[in-house]
Amino acid sequence: MLYKKIYKSLVGEILIICDQENLLGLYLESQKEFEDKLKDEEIKLIELKSSYDFDEEKFKILRLTENWLDKYFAGKDPGFLPPIKLSGSEFRKDVWEILLKIPYGKTWTYKEVGEELLKSGKYKRVSNQAVGGAVGHNPISLIIPCHRVIGSDGSLRGYAGGLDVKRKLLELEGDGEK
Numbered sequence: 001m002l003y004k005k006i007y008k009s010l011v012g013e014i015l016i017i018c019d020q021e022n023l024l025g026l027y028l029e030s031q032k033e034f035e036d037k038l039k040d041e042e043i044k045l046i047e048l049k050s051s052y053d054f055d056e057e058k059f060k061i062l063r064l065t066e067n068w069l070d071k072y073f074a075g076k077d078p079g080f081l082p083p084i085k086l087s088g089s090e091f092r093k094d095v096w097e098i099l100l101k102i103p104y105g106k107t108w109t110y111k112e113v114g115e116e117l118l119k120s121g122k123y124k125r126v127s128n129q130a131v132g133g134a135v136g137h138n139p140i141s142l143i144i145p146c147h148r149v150i151g152s153d154g155s156l157r158g159y160a161g162g163l164d165v166k167r168k169l170l171e172l173e174g175d176g177e178k
Contacts, residue, residue, distance in 0.1 A: 002043040005062055009073050010172075011165045014142075017043060018061040022085035026065070026140045028161035033139075068143060075172055077104035084140055094122065095134035102148045105173040109152045110135070128152075136160055142169070 002024070007014040015034050017025035027034040037043065046062065064082035071078040081100070086093050098116045102108050113135070114126040136158060138146040147169045151157045159166035 003046050003059065003062065004037065004040075004043045005046040005066075007066060007069055009069065011161070011168055014069065016062060016065050018065065019085075020058060021061065022083045023061055023065050023140060023143070024085055024087070026143055028141055028165060030162045030165060031141070031160045033160075065143075072142065073172070075174075081143060084143065087139065088134075088137065091123075091130070092134040092137060094120065095131060096138055096140075096144050099135065099138070099144050099146055099149070102145050104145075107148045107150045107170065109150055110157070111152050113149060132158070148173075 002017060002019055004015055004017045007016055011028060013029040013034075015025070015027045015029070015037055016023070017027075017037060025033075025037065027037060038045075046059065061082055068078045068080065068082055086096055088096070094117060095113060098113050101116070110128040110131045114128055114131045117123050117126045117131070135146045135149050138144050138160070141147070141161060147159055147161070147166045149157075156163050156166055156170075
């Protein structure tokens with residue numbers, strides 16, 4: 001069974017999607033996927049009236065994800081990852097794994113992400129556009145920090161959650177000069 005829950009943050013609502021073992025999706029309300037996933041009746045919406053309604057074991061992933069988000073929006077590096085399960089092409093998964101290496105409060109360019117892919121030896125060449133496409137289809141925003149990827153000239157480039165949100169996230173992490 002899949003579950004979803006709304007988390008309220010300083011950049012708007014965030015939709016958490018998980019099963020009992022892994023976080024599967026994290027969507028900002030400004031992303032087009034947010035509404036689609038919210039309407040998906042096959043994913044059970046968890047609405048808790050009180051903490052007594054919460055089955056800790058059944059919804060452990062939700063609690064871990066909310067703890068991660070609480071720390072993040074308090075301006076701190078959460079220091080851990082909830083268990084995640086990625087769904088996508090091998091190339092996209094490889095890009096997302098590299099994004100997880102970008103330190104809190106730092107940014108990398110699309111070119112730097114591509115260079116990391118090349119270092120793996122798995123690819124002979126990689127275009128910045130292909131990297132950008134994979135970054136833009138990240139299903140677990142924030143936790144897989146696609147907002148930390150910028151243009152080679154230091155400019156903020158596309159972000160599924162919108163450039164204003166990207167700017168706020170980078171400022172929250174202390175990289176406000178971007």
